[in-house]
Structure formats: C-alpha cells, structure tokens
Amino acid sequence: MLQIKNVNLNIGNTALLSNINLSLEQGKIYGILGPNGAGKTTLFKSMLGLTAFSGEILSDGQPVSSRCFGSLIEYPAFYPRLTVEENLKLHARYLGLKRPNIEVALEQVNLLDARKKLFSQLSLGMRQRLGIARAFLGDVQYLLLDEPTNGLDPMGIKEIRLLLKERLKSPQHCILVSSHNLTEIAAVTDILIFIRGGKIIKIVKNGYNEKELEALYEDIMTSGQREEA
Amino acid sequence: MLIKNEFYKLKREWFMVFLLLLSLLPILTGGAGAVFNNSAKSLTDLFFFMNNQFSMFFPMVIFILIGSLFYQEYKNKTYINWITYDFSKKKLFLSKVAVSIVIGIGFAVILFIAFGLLVAVLNGTDRLIGGGISLFLNLAIGFGIEACVVVLITTCLGAIVINLSRNIIVTSVVGVIYGFASCLFIGSESGFVIPGSFAYRVSMFFSDKSTYYDSPVLATIGGCISFVLCFIVMFLVGLIVFSHKKKIEN
Numbered sequence: 001m002l003q004i005k006n007v008n009l010n011i012g013n014t015a016l017l018s019n020i021n022l023s024l025e026q027g028k029i030y031g032i033l034g035p036n037g038a039g040k041t042t043l044f045k046s047m048l049g050l051t052a053f054s055g056e057i058l059s060d061g062q063p064v065s066s067r068c069f070g071s072l073i074e075y076p077a078f079y080p081r082l083t084v085e086e087n088l089k090l091h092a093r094y095l096g097l098k099r100p101n102i103e104v105a106l107e108q109v110n111l112l113d114a115r116k117k118l119f120s121q122l123s124l125g126m127r128q129r130l131g132i133a134r135a136f137l138g139d140v141q142y143l144l145l146d147e148p149t150n151g152l153d154p155m156g157i158k159e160i161r162l163l164l165k166e167r168l169k170s171p172q173h174c175i176l177v178s179s180h181n182l183t184e185i186a187a188v189t190d191i192l193i194f195i196r197g198g199k200i201i202k203i204v205k206n207g208y209n210e211k212e213l214e215a216l217y218e219d220i221m222t223s224g225q226r227e228e229a
Numbered sequence: 230m231l232i233k234n235e236f237y238k239l240k241r242e243w244f245m246v247f248l249l250l251l252s253l254l255p256i257l258t259g260g261a262g263a264v265f266n267n268s269a270k271s272l273t274d275l276f277f278f279m280n281n282q283f284s285m286f287f288p289m290v291i292f293i294l295i296g297s298l299f300y301q302e303y304k305n306k307t308y309i310n311w312i313t314y315d316f317s318k319k320k321l322f323l324s325k326v327a328v329s330i331v332i333g334i335g336f337a338v339i340l341f342i343a344f345g346l347l348v349a350v351l352n353g354t355d356r357l358i359g360g361g362i363s364l365f366l367n368l369a370i371g372f373g374i375e376a377c378v379v380v381l382i383t384t385c386l387g388a389i390v391i392n393l394s395r396n397i398i399v400t401s402v403v404g405v406i407y408g409f410a411s412c413l414f415i416g417s418e419s420g421f422v423i424p425g426s427f428a429y430r431v432s433m434f435f436s437d438k439s440t441y442y443d444s445p446v447l448a449t450i451g452g453c454i455s456f457v458l459c460f461i462v463m464f465l466v467g468l469i470v471f472s473h474k475k476k477i478e479n
Contacts, residue, residue, distance in 0.1 A: 048309075048313045049313065050309065050313070065315055066313040066314070066315050067314070067315050069313065071313065073309060074306075075306060077305055077306035077307045077309060077310055078305065078307065079238055079301075079305065079307060080305060081240060081241040081242055082237075082238070082240060082241070086237075086240070090234060090237055090238070091310070093230065093233075093234055093237075094234065094310075094311065094314045094316075095314065096230075118241075
C-alpha cells in the first residue's frame with residue numbers, strides 16, 4: 001500500500017500541494033482528475049522525489065524509493081538515436097535488472113515488431129506505449145501515468161485504454177492515471193480522486209458513465225469556485 | 230556501470246563525428262598547407278602551428294562535448310528518468326565528467342597520431358627539416374601534458390556553464406570565448422596562473438626550451454598549484470550547480 005501523509009509543497013508564497021493524504025492499494029487503478037495547474041503532475045513528481053516536498057510517502061510502512069515507481073510523466077522521454085529495444089535495455093541497466101524481459105514488455109504493448117526502430121521514427125502513440133512498457137519493466141509496485149492519452153488519435157486512445165484495463169491491471173500493481181479525458185477515466189479507473197488548487201477535494205468509487213462523470217466533475221469543480229467566491 | 234551507460238547513450242550521435250573533425254582541424258589546415266606548399270618545414274615549426282590552433286580550438290570542442298552530454302538529457306527530458314533511478318547526483322555528474330574526459334583525451338590522442346602521420350608523410354617526401362624520434366617523443370610528452378590540463382579544466386568549466394544555462398549555444402559561445410581568452414595570456418610572464426596558458430608554455434618547452442618563462446621554478450610551481458586549485462574549485466562548483474536543481478524539475 002502506498003501512503004501519502006501530510007504532503008505539502010510551497011514555492012515562494014504559492015502552495016502547489018496542500019496537506020495531501022492518500023492511501024492507495026495494489027490491484028486498483030486510480031484516476032486523478034483536476035483542471036490545469038491543479039497539482040496532478042506536481043503530485044506525481046513529488047512521489048518520484050523530484051520536488052522538495054514536506055511530509056511522508058510510504059510504501060508498506062517504509063519510506064518509498066523511487067525504484068518502486070514506474071512512470072510516464074508528461075512526455076515519453078527517450079534517447080532518439082537509440083532503438084526501441086536499446087532504450088529499454090538502457091533503462092534495465094540503470095535499474096540493475098539482470099535478465100530484463102524486454103521482449104515480453106514490448107509484446108505487451110504491441111511494439112515487438114518495432115523493436116529495431118529508432119525512437120525518433122516512432123509515432124506519438126507508439127512512443128506513449130513504449131513509455132508504458134518502460135514504466136512496467138522491473139519490479140515496480142506503483143505506476144504513475146500522467147496524461148497517457150495526451151495528443152493521441154481516437155485509435156491510440158483506445159489502445160491505451162485496452163492496454164491498461166486488459167493487460168496491465170494486476171493484483172501486484174497500483175496504477176495512477178491523470179487525465180483531462182473524462183471518457184478515458186470513466187472507462188479505466190476504479191477510484192476517482194479530484195484535485196484542485198493543490199488540495200484533494202473528493203475521493204469516490206468509480207461507478208459512473210461518461211455523462212455522469214462529466215456532471216460530477218462540473219459540480220465538484222464549480223462548487224469549489226462558488227465557495228471561494 | 231554509469232560510465233558504460235553514458236557511452237551507450239552516444240550510439241549513433243553524429244555530433245561526436247563533428248567534434249572529432251573539429252578536433253582534427255589543426256592537422257587538416259596545417260596538413261593541407263604543408264602538403265600543398267612546396268617549401269620544407271621543420272618539425273618544431275609544424276608542431277608550433279598545430280599547437281597554436283589546438284590551444285585555441287580544443288577548449289571549444291570540449292565545451293561542446295561536455296555541453297552535449299548534459300544537453301541531450303535536458304533537451305529530450307531524459308534527465309527526469311535518471312534522477313528517479315535513485316543514483317546520487319554526485320555519481321551521475323561524475324560519470325558524465327569522466328566520459329567527457331576520456332573522450333576528450335581520446336580526441337587529443339587521435340589528433341597527435343594524425344600529426345605523426347603528417348610528419349611521416351612529409352619526412353617520406355623529404356619536406357621535413359631536422360627532427361627525429363627523440364624530438365617527436367618530447368613533443369608527444371609536452372602535448373600530452375597540455376591536452377590533459379586543457380581537457381580537465383575545460384570539462385569542469387563547461388559542466389558549470391551547461392548546467393547553469395541549460396543551453397548548448399551559450400555553452401559553445403562561452404567555449405569559444407574561453408579558448409581565445411586563455412590564448413591572450415600565453416605570452417604574459419604571469420600567465421601561468423591561467424591553466425590553459427600555462428599548459429601551452431609547458432608543451433612548447435618540450436619543443437624549444439627558450440620559449441619557457443623567465444622565472445621557470447616560480448612559474449612551474451605557480452602553474453601547477455593554479456591548475457590543481459582551479460580543477461578542484463571548478464569541479465566542486467559544477468557539482469553544486471548540478472545538484473542544486475531539486476526544487477521542482479520541470
């Protein structure tokens with residue numbers, strides 16, 4: 001279980017994250033919803049140790065190591081002159097994996113045939129899928145996917161949805177997905193976490209279809225604005 | 230392992246070929262001049278010409294090299310990945326600096342081998358006056374010392390500039406300015422405090438002893454102390470600049 005306890009992050013006088021408390025279980029997919037600048041990416045970066053936050057992030061009661069996480073933050077960052085396979089090999093070497101199962105990882109995301117292609121030759125959808133394959137390589141417990149469908153065409157979005165729901169969801173993994181795409185979030189997640197202004201404002205079990213979720217999202221976000229007004 | 234990974238990342242990177250050609254510029258221009266000019270040249274003159282260009286251009290090559298090693302990670306945002314691998318920033322910084330030093334010294338070795346080939350060609354066509362194996366080996370020792378000083382100092386300085394600016398153009402321009410600036414102090418009697426200038430004079434000492442400083446003991450001790458101090462200070466500053474990027478990486 002991943003526990004986030006009293007996490008705060010301030011840059012100057014601006015609070016980017018305020019008193020974040022979450023308990024996230026393996027075997028579930030969590031959807032993080034919020035407008036631009038709500039703190040979704042900052043929360044992910046904090047989990048990875050990329051920010052100077054205060055508070056605690058624990059994995060099964062112990063301080064979490066960034067090696068527990070697989071991540072795809074904002075953009076799938078790879079070396080453009082290395083092939084698909086070489087990029088994953090490099091990642092595995094950094095993780096110290098003795099026998100990384102790169103073929104299985106690539107097969108899982110339908111990229112086995114493209115393994116000899118340079119990263120620079122891949123389409124955006126293929127890059128996103130490679131990012132997900134990398135995030136799952138090794139012994140990760142928690143997977144952070146920040147806007148994984150960003151910039152993808154409808155077919156690409158569908159591929160990512162099927163990948164998450166049918167291939168990658170497992171009892172060993174806790175998956176966190178942030179997205180603006182309510183259709184996607186409604187289709188793949190088990191729990192919904194609403195965030196605004198760096199604060200968690202609501203956590204609900206997902207039993208919504210797209211329209212219901214849209215109404216709920218609007219209600220939660222505008223009620224916050226009304227309170228502030 | 231980190232050093233091996235740094236080399237792995239350079240696979241198919243064309244800027245390495247470009248930098249190698251840039252390193253060989255002193256030989257390409259000097260060689261062309263020597264081959265197409267019918268007059269004979271002495272080994273020391275040939276070395277003097279090559280070394281002048283080397284001391285001016287090579288710092289720029291090293292600046293671009295170390296700059297590119299960091300910049301490619303900033304440009305494609307892969308630096309976010311390796312920060313999350315849980316290695317200390319000290320080790321990550323050290324691995325990039327080490328790779329730059331190894332490649333820089335490698336380039337200098339290739340340049341001197343090319344110089345040796347040029348000397349052999351000119352010697353074979355009777356267009357080289359004087360010189361011999363012992364002089365050539367002396368030049369090799371002097372050049373080796375100069376190359377080591379230039380590579381170590383400029384690598385550390387380049388690492389500071391790229392991590393402050395995160396801009397390869399700025400880093401390259403500073404490299405050009407540094408190359409010219411250090412050449413300005415070559416003729417000065419107190420120029421030994423500048424490691425690049427000191428290294429040049431040491432190198433030329435192995436070619437012609439009369440070109441060394443008027444106070445050789447003071448200059449040698451002062452130059453060595455200055456080099457060691459500059460290297461330690463710049464290395465530490467580079468490390469601090471690199472490590473102090475943790476507020477929010479975006």
